[in-house]
Amino acid sequence: MGRKLLLEKAQVxxxxxxDVYRREGxxxxxxxxxxxxxxxxxxxxxxxxxxxxxxxxxxxxxxxWSFIAKPEGVPRHLxxxxxxxxxxxxxxxxxxxxxPHLLIEGLIVSSYALGSHLTYIYIRxxxxxxxxxxxxxxGEAKSNGWLGENILGTGFNLEIYIHRGAGAYICGEETAxxxxxxxxxxxxxxxxxxxxxxxxxxxxxxxxxxxxLAAVVPIILMGGEEYAKIGVxxxxxxxxxxxxxxxxxPGVYEIDMTxxxxxxxxxxxxxxxxxxxKKLKACIPGGSSVPILPANLLLKTAKGxxxxxxxxxxxxxxxxxxxxxxxxxxxxxxxxxxxxKHTYTLxxxxxxxxxxxxxxxREGTGWMEKILKNIETGKGKMSDIDLLWDIQRRIEGNxxxxxGDAAAWPVAAAxxxxxxxxxxxxxxxxxxxxxNYGLAHYADPLEPAxxxx
Amino acid sequence: xxxxKKLFKVTIDNITIEVxxxxxxxxxxxxxxxxxxPPAMCYYSTLKGSGGKCRTCLVEVAxxxxxxxxxxxxxxxxxxxxxxxxxxxxxxxxxxALDARKGIVEFLLINHPLDCPICDQAGxxxxxxxxxxxxxxxxxxxxxxxxxxxxxIGPYIQLHMTRCILCYRCVYVAxxxxxxxxxxxxxxxxxxxxxxxxxxxxxxxxIGNVIDVCPVGALTDKTFRFxxxxxxxxxxxxxxxxxxxxxxxxxxNRGDEVFRVTARKDQWGEVQEFICNECRFExxxxxDWVIEGPTRISRHSVISQGHYVDTVEPRETxxxxxxxxxxxxxxxxxxxxxxxxxxxxxxxxxxxAHSMDFDSExxxx
Ligand SMILES: Cc1cc2nc3c(=O)[nH]c(=O)nc-3n(C[C@H](O)[C@H](O)[C@H](O)COP(=O)(O)O)c2cc1C
Ligand code: SF4
Ligand code: SF4
Ligand code: FES
Numbered sequence: 001m002g003r004k005l006l007l008e009k010a011q012v013x014x015x016x017x018x019d020v021y022r023r024e025g026x027x028x029x030x031x032x033x034x035x036x037x038x039x040x041x042x043x044x045x046x047x048x049x050x051x052x053x054x055x056x057x058x059x060x061x062x063x064x065w066s067f068i069a070k071p072e073g074v075p076r077h078l079x080x081x082x083x084x085x086x087x088x089x090x091x092x093x094x095x096x097x098x099x100p101h102l103l104i105e106g107l108i109v110s111s112y113a114l115g116s117h118l119t120y121i122y123i124r125x126x127x128x129x130x131x132x133x134x135x136x137x138x139g140e141a142k143s144n145g146w147l148g149e150n151i152l153g154t155g156f157n158l159e160i161y162i163h164r165g166a167g168a169y170i171c172g173e174e175t176a177x178x179x180x181x182x183x184x185x186x187x188x189x190x191x192x193x194x195x196x197x198x199x200x201x202x203x204x205x206x207x208x209x210x211x212x213l214a215a216v217v218p219i220i221l222m223g224g225e226e227y228a229k230i231g232v233x234x235x236x237x238x239x240x241x242x243x244x245x246x247x248x249x250p251g252v253y254e255i256d257m258t259x260x261x262x263x264x265x266x267x268x269x270x271x272x273x274x275x276x277x278k279k280l281k282a283c284i285p286g287g288s289s290v291p292i293l294p295a296n297l298l299l300k301t302a303k304g305x306x307x308x309x310x311x312x313x314x315x316x317x318x319x320x321x322x323x324x325x326x327x328x329x330x331x332x333x334x335x336x337x338x339x340x341k342h343t344y345t346l347x348x349x350x351x352x353x354x355x356x357x358x359x360x361x362r363e364g365t366g367w368m369e370k371i372l373k374n375i376e377t378g379k380g381k382m383s384d385i386d387l388l389w390d391i392q393r394r395i396e397g398n399x400x401x402x403x404g405d406a407a408a409w410p411v412a413a414a415x416x417x418x419x420x421x422x423x424x425x426x427x428x429x430x431x432x433x434x435x436n437y438g439l440a441h442y443a444d445p446l447e448p449a450x451x452x453x
Numbered sequence: 454x455x456x457x458k459k460l461f462k463v464t465i466d467n468i469t470i471e472v473x474x475x476x477x478x479x480x481x482x483x484x485x486x487x488x489x490x491p492p493a494m495c496y497y498s499t500l501k502g503s504g505g506k507c508r509t510c511l512v513e514v515a516x517x518x519x520x521x522x523x524x525x526x527x528x529x530x531x532x533x534x535x536x537x538x539x540x541x542x543x544x545x546x547x548x549x550a551l552d553a554r555k556g557i558v559e560f561l562l563i564n565h566p567l568d569c570p571i572c573d574q575a576g577x578x579x580x581x582x583x584x585x586x587x588x589x590x591x592x593x594x595x596x597x598x599x600x601x602x603x604x605x606i607g608p609y610i611q612l613h614m615t616r617c618i619l620c621y622r623c624v625y626v627a628x629x630x631x632x633x634x635x636x637x638x639x640x641x642x643x644x645x646x647x648x649x650x651x652x653x654x655x656x657x658x659x660i661g662n663v664i665d666v667c668p669v670g671a672l673t674d675k676t677f678r679f680x681x682x683x684x685x686x687x688x689x690x691x692x693x694x695x696x697x698x699x700x701x702x703x704x705x706n707r708g709d710e711v712f713r714v715t716a717r718k719d720q721w722g723e724v725q726e727f728i729c730n731e732c733r734f735e736x737x738x739x740x741d742w743v744i745e746g747p748t749r750i751s752r753h754s755v756i757s758q759g760h761y762v763d764t765v766e767p768r769e770t771x772x773x774x775x776x777x778x779x780x781x782x783x784x785x786x787x788x789x790x791x792x793x794x795x796x797x798x799x800x801x802x803x804x805x806a807h808s809m810d811f812d813s814e815x816x817x818x
Contacts, residue, residue: 190533356642356645357621358506359508359618362560363563364560366642367594399508
């Protein structure tokens with residue numbers, strides 16, 4: 001049904017190998033770009049495509065490319081962010097594992113556009129087998145003349161190196177990634193200066209997500225304008241969604257961003273409905289950092305419209321009544337799941353992954369984790385809920401990097417939408433240890449919203 | 454003049470001044486002085502790369518510049534944000550900044566041991582000042598405070614990791630002042646700690662300066678440990694001919710004894726001339742030094758409660774900023790301590806102060 005641009009060929013037997021990939025039309029975008037286009041034209045096409053960063057923040061890729069500083073005599077770099085460590089997000093892994101040459105192809109075209117002769121893939125260390133797959137693909141590309149010196153006789157030289165991370169989520173944050181790439185502790189930098197001006201080794205650098213860079217291939221092949229016709233509004237092209245949780249068919253899906261959340265969860269083409277005949281309770285639509293939504297606010301916006309799987313619709317209602325597309329990690333919770341426990345699990349993750357540089361995140365994440373643990377284990381107090389709210393409020397926006405926000409939002413959203421469940425936990429300390437609060441009213445139809453909050 | 458430099462106009466808490474391009478909001482605010490200057494726990498003007506971490510200096514930018522007068526969406530770290538021409542900044546006139554700062558103080562204190570009664574830094578601790586000035590009463594934290602395995606870092610410097618606020622200043626000192634950095638921050642998040650990888654002494658020349666830059670009692674002078682409270686000592690400026698450093702120091706005397714030697718700090722508590730280990734740790738006789746006279750101490754400091762004639766009056770900016778609201782007095786030491794009776798005037802005591810001088814029998818009413 002939906003159009004596929006990235007994963008169309010992913011199931012072709014042997015597509016991981018160069019010969020098959022090439023036979024299926026691989027590397028045509030490099031030929032087209034190198035022979036028919038100037039670097040600026042490529043950037044223009046990417047701008048026209050409306051492609052937004054797929055790593056979480058959704059920043060327009062073409063615009064980011066056009067910001068890169070071009071001082072005389074200073075090398076520039078492209079860095080591919082393959083650190084993918086957000087709980088619930090595993091789309092880049094799928095792409096790199098099954099169709100590695102698509103990423104390499106995207107990297108070559110993008111490097112050419114940006115003038116990067118040394119491009120890095122910073123990959124999550126735990127993806128050890130994928131590193132082998134990518135190394136093989138890079139080797140094949142090189143022996144077939146797509147990498148190395150004087151590619152296609154254009155005089156353009158390019159090497160791609162893989163750098164593996166050492167197991168820190170924070171190294172996915174672009175400036176921490178650059179520090180780590182330089183061989184230092186993965187501490188986010190204080191911005192400005194932005195990577196586009198001073199990135200790796202103080203050289204102008206563009207950091208993009210795996211999926212973003214892979215999407216450059218279809219954009220070049222079909223043209224930016226054609227690409228922009230897929231989807232709606234500012235959500236152009238296709239998006240990879242990694243769906244997991246209590247659904248019948250967890251996996252990675254490529255969607256064009258016109259499909260409704262309801263269809264995505266219940267249709268057989270995608271998630272195939274809630275597993276074991278249970279009911280939908282809640283969902284985190286964009287990876288662990290984005291706000292959780294109860295079933296009733298997930299399927300319909302506060303205005304009563306169908307919620308669509310795209311940037312605008314998922315964030316419709318702001319933080320009070322919406323969520324975010326984030327990194328496309330779609331986590332579904334059924335009626336048997338406990339939101340308190342779930343929030344505690346996330347808080348534990350963020351505490352563990354905070355780099356510890358700035359005080360609100362270093363201290364606040366640990367504090368929230370401890371309070372949530374108390375509530376979860378039946379030792380909570382009613383005042384803890386307001387305290388949690390106050391702590392997250394004072395972390396959010398006050399930190400060096402967005403990890404602080406990412407730690408604050410899930411707690412805020414859980415309290416905002418599931419306060420009843422927190423209160424029930426606290427008021428029923430013993431019962432909450434043996435049973436869950438259940439679906440409660442979280443799927444009840446919403447009163448039509450009167451005015452925006 | 455041959456070249457006119459274009460200055461940037463910036464308005465902080467309703468006071469407008471002109472500063473050179475490239476000045477940070479914090480340094481511009483320090484030019485105005487008084488409470489308009491945000492507190493800074495990690496920034497240190499002489500240490501490259503410092504700042505941005507503690508978040509106590511957050512301020513609100515109500516207008517980015519004349520060219521782009523939009524407000525900035527988030528509070529910004531004033532120590533790492535440069536002023537723009539026509540920028541409007543709110544520090545103590547911003548509810549949002551004050552509230553965030555309260556939060557930061559609480560965060561910095563939840564795992565702090567609050568062992569001030571046995572801490573050598575008490576009385577000259579920036580976390581104490583910060584808490585009095587910007588914190589809330591009481592704590593909402595009900596959990597065990599963080600502890601660490603003890604590390605012995607040698608004969609000169611005492612490390613109390615539990616007190617550390619991870620400002621990274623000591624790491625920059627070691628990086629920028631000594632031949633080779635021997636310590637750093639290990640681990641991540643709230644488990645981060647200052648340590649040498651394998652238990653090792655910090656002995657590099659100039660490493661003693663970590664004691665002066667440390668805002669809290671995490672790094673203190675072992676040769677001074679538990680010897681005296683700082684407010685019983687008489688600080689005097691002194692110098693000696695030193696082949697390694699400027700030799701310009703502050704001596705902390707009681708009687709003829711030099712209890713400790715520190716570098717001189719400016720009004721923002723920052724050392725401008727770092728001193729060598731020899732001056733700091735080895736020259737503990739008055740005869741080693743040429744005394745210049747009493748150190749000028751800020752009126753706000755507990756140390757100045759000894760009533761110097763020469764104390765530095767901070768510039769009163771508040772009336773201009775707050776429309777008549779009064780600044781708050783941190784703490785009047787006379788309310789809590791017997792020793793600093795108004796009757797004692799350190800400046801009038803001939804030579805260094807002795808414990809006898811503090812004896813209530815001798816105090817004039
Ligand atoms: C804590 C944290 C972790 C992140 N992890 C990743 C990641 O694993 N992969 C990724 O592509 N972007 C990650 N990001 C986003 C990057 O900072 C950056 O925005 C992104 O790589 C830019 O690429 P894009 O514009 O193509 O999305 C993370 C951000 C934060 C704050
Ligand atoms: S917000 Fe957290 S992860 Fe980001 S710099 Fe601060 S302490 Fe590190
Ligand atoms: S030991 Fe002191 S100077 Fe070093 S990081 Fe900790 S608080 Fe800062
Ligand atoms: S002084 Fe600015 S963040 Fe610490």
